[in-house]
Amino acid sequence: MKETGASPADEKYHLMTTAPVETLVIRHAIPCIIIMLVSAMYNTADTYFVSALGTSAIAGVGVSFSMMSIIQAVGFFFGNGSGNFISRALGARNTADAEAMAATGFFSAFVLGLAVAVLGTIFLSPLALILGSTPTVLPYSRDYLRFILLGTPFMVSSFMLNNLLRYQGNAFFGMIGMVSGAVINIGLDPLFIFVFHLGVKGAALATMISQTVSCLLLFTMANIGKRNISIMPRNFSPSLGKYREIFRGGSPSLLRQCVAGLSVVLLNRAAGAYGDSVIAAIAIVNRVFLMAGSAIIGFGQGFQPVCGFNYGAKHYDRVKRAFWFCLRLSTVLLTVFAVLGFIFAPQIVSFFRKDDLEIVSVGAFALKAQCFGLPFLGWILLVSFMLQTMGKGLPASILALSRQGLFLVPLIFVLIPPLGVLGVQICTPIADFCAFLLALPLGIRTLHKDLA
Numbered sequence: 524m525k526e527t528g529a530s531p532a533d534e535k536y537h538l539m540t541t542a543p544v545e546t547l548v549i550r551h552a553i554p555c556i557i558i559m560l561v562s563a564m565y566n567t568a569d570t571y572f573v574s575a576l577g578t579s580a581i582a583g584v585g586v587s588f589s590m591m592s593i594i595q596a597v598g599f600f601f602g603n604g605s606g607n608f609i610s611r612a613l614g615a616r617n618t619a620d621a622e623a624m625a626a627t628g629f630f631s632a633f634v635l636g637l638a639v640a641v642l643g644t645i646f647l648s649p650l651a652l653i654l655g656s657t658p659t660v661l662p663y664s665r666d667y668l669r670f671i672l673l674g675t676p677f678m679v680s681s682f683m684l685n686n687l688l689r690y691q692g693n694a695f696f697g698m699i700g701m702v703s704g705a706v707i708n709i710g711l712d713p714l715f716i717f718v719f720h721l722g723v724k725g726a727a728l729a730t731m732i733s734q735t736v737s738c739l740l741l742f743t744m745a746n747i748g749k750r751n752i753s754i755m756p757r758n759f760s761p762s763l764g765k766y767r768e769i770f771r772g773g774s775p776s777l778l779r780q781c782v783a784g785l786s787v788v789l790l791n792r793a794a795g796a797y798g799d800s801v802i803a804a805i806a807i808v809n810r811v812f813l814m815a816g817s818a819i820i821g822f823g824q825g826f827q828p829v830c831g832f833n834y835g836a837k838h839y840d841r842v843k844r845a846f847w848f849c850l851r852l853s854t855v856l857l858t859v860f861a862v863l864g865f866i867f868a869p870q871i872v873s874f875f876r877k878d879d880l881e882i883v884s885v886g887a888f889a890l891k892a893q894c895f896g897l898p899f900l901g902w903i904l905l906v907s908f909m910l911q912t913m914g915k916g917l918p919a920s921i922l923a924l925s926r927q928g929l930f931l932v933p934l935i936f937v938l939i940p941p942l943g944v945l946g947v948q949i950c951t952p953i954a955d956f957c958a959f960l961l962a963l964p965l966g967i968r969t970l971h972k973d974l975a
Contacts, residue, residue, distance in 0.1 A: 535692060536616060539832035544845040551689070552825025552849075554698035558685060559821035561698075561705040563813045568705075569667075569726040570810050572712045574876050580723055581876060582799045583663025585806025586655045587727075589787040590643070590668060594675055596780030597639065598682025601632035604773025605683075606690030607912055609752065610828050613691065614835025618752070625687060626758035627765050629680065636679030643672040655791030659799060667727040674731030677738040684741035692828045693751055696744040704737030771916040775907060775923040782928035789932060793939045794947050800879055801944060804886035807875045812893055815860045819853050819901055823908040830912045839974040846909055846970065853901035861897040864890055889948040896955030903958050906966035913973070918965055926958035 539547065573580045605628030612621040643650055651664040671678075681704070685697040708729050715725025746753050787809065794801040826849045833841040864871065872886035903926060910919035921929075931954035938953075939946035 533616075535613065536832070536836070539614070539692060539829065540836045540838055540841070544829055544833075544841050545848050547829045548822075548825050548845050548849060550825075551692060551694050551828055552822045554694035555689060555824040556818050556821030557698050558689075558694065558701045559817035559824070560814060561701045563810070563817040564705050564709070567810045567814065568709050568712055569730060570806065571875060572716050573723055573726050576716070576722055578799050578803050578876070578879055578882065579659045580663050581806060582660045582802040583656070583723055584667055584726065585802055585809070586651070586660055586664045586791050587667045587671065588806065588809065589654050589784040589791070590650070590671065592780050592784035592787065594636070594639065594671070594678050595682055596777050596784065597635055598632060598679040599686060599780055600773035600777035601628045601635075601679075601769060602683040602686025602773070603690075603776040603911065604628065604769030604771070606686045607772030607827075607831060607914065608768045609687070610690040610831030610912070611835040611914070614832040622752050622755070623758050623760050624765060624768070625752045626754050626756065627761050628687065628769060629683060629754045630756070630759050631761065631766075631769075632683040633676050633680045636676035639679070640672050640675040643675070644669070647672070653788065655788050655795055655802070657795045657799065657802070660795075660802065663723045666722065666724040670724060670727035670731045674734050677735040678731075681734055681738040681741055684738065684745055686824075687754075688741070688745060688751065689824055690828050690831065691752060692832070694825070694828075696751070697741060700737045700741035700744060703740055704733040707736055708733035771914060772911065774916055775911045775919040778920050778928070779907070779923035779926075782924055782932075786927040786931045786935070789935050790947065790950075793935055794944075797944050797947070798881075800881040801885055801947065803876065803879070804872070804882045805889060805947060807872055807882070807886050808889045808893065810875075811864070811871055811890060812897075815857070815864075815897065816900065819857060819904055822849060822853050822856075823904050825849075826905065827908055827912045830909055834913050842909075843970055843974050846905060849905055850901055853905065854898055857901055858898045861894040864897070865894040868894075885944060885948070889951075892949050892952050893955075894952075896952035899955055899959035902966060903955075903962045906962045906969070910965070910969060913969075915969075915973075918969075922958075922962055922965060925961045926954055929961075930954035930957040 569584050570581060573584050605624045608624050609621040647665055647668060651661055651668055656664045685701060688694060688697040711729035711732060712726055715721045715729050719725060721728065745751050790805060791802055794805050826845055829845045830842050868887040868890040869883055872883050872890060876882045907919055907922045931950060934950040934954055938950045
């Protein structure tokens with residue numbers, strides 16, 4: 524029951540620390556899942572429509588995906604870094620510090636995004652080659668990257684704002700902004716590619732415009748309503764202490780996304796030795812698993828504000844109950860997806876490029892192989908999110924690095940040279956299982972010692 528005359532901050536605190544955690548997690552997870560699926564749809568939609576332009580065009584978009592991961596990493600770094608601090612500050616009823624952190628995180632993210640755009644545009648061709656472009660793929664990756672880089676400041680800010688709203692327990696606003704952008708992107712893709720005959724450039728232009736619109740909508744919604752922390756220039760107060768907090772809370776996300784981008788680059792470069800069809804097949808499989816992974820990441824993101832508020836309020840029993848609830852549900856969903864993905868692997872890959880039999884053959888086997896590692900993903904991600912939200916930067920960063928950094932990158936060099944295409948197909952699920960073995964003791968220790 525609401526307290527008479529209670530402020531919005533007091534109402535939020537009361538809700539987050541007394542309502543059933545299962546209800547809170549579901550309430551926050553649904554918009555987060557939608558947001559993450561929508562985010563994945565930006566790339567999946569581009570891959571689908573570009574598939575009509577040929578194998579090299581698909582490969583060009585696939586190569587550029589690692590740059591999108593880096594852009595997302597910057598946005599997640601500032602969004603999670605400032606958001607983790609904000610959720611704990613709100614849990615401790617310290618609104619002034621939360622407002623200062625929100626402004627500092629947002630404006631810093633936009634400036635860094637601008638720097639990435641300028642440097643990336645200047646070194647466009649070397650960047651495309653580093654990302655794994657072959658001579659036949661290079662023209663397409665250049666065309667796609669040019670417009671993606673132009674929109675980088677708004678893309679970074681969009682991801683940052685989405686996370687900022689989520690950590691305040693207001694993921695619904697983020698969902699509106701992201702879904703609006705996705706609808707625009709899906710509508711503009713066929714218009715620019717087929718009606719205006721812009722090809723791959725049209726797909727990138729559609730993504731740039733849609734992400735810019737999302738950013739503007741999110742910024743507007745972040746500054747309306749009494750339940751959101753306003754982002755005001757007067758609250759921009761950069762300091763070593765604030766950036767230390769951002770780094771501590773955001774570095775796991777930054778490392779996770781950057782290493783993901785690096786692993787995609789290395790995988791593309793290794794796959795390129797066996798032809799554009801192999802690059803395209805791996806790009807399609809990555810898109811499919813991006814959708815599944817995004818849903819679980821969204822579920823974990825729904826857990827984070829519940830974890831942050833209750834950890835800040837020292838309600839450790841509620842943190843543990845929310846964790847186990849999320850783990851049970853996410854593991855069931857991932858197992859169902861893995862079974863369906865294994866059974867219908869050829870049909871799923873054919874949806875993107877049915878005319879290239881090599882893509883279907885290589886992609887279907889890779890998809891089946893990755894299905895074996897999928898059920899372990901829930902524990903890995905939820906333990907990482909829990910450590911990150913609790914402010915335990917070092918173990919959270921190690922775990923964030925593990926799946927695609929500590930394990931996948933070495934496996935690329937160990938398995939692919941002797942096994943060829945088979946090594947490309949199986950290195951990811953092996954890395955997933957190794958990451959689970961690392962996450963298992965970290966999670967058990969946190970639950971039984973730090974939250975005792």
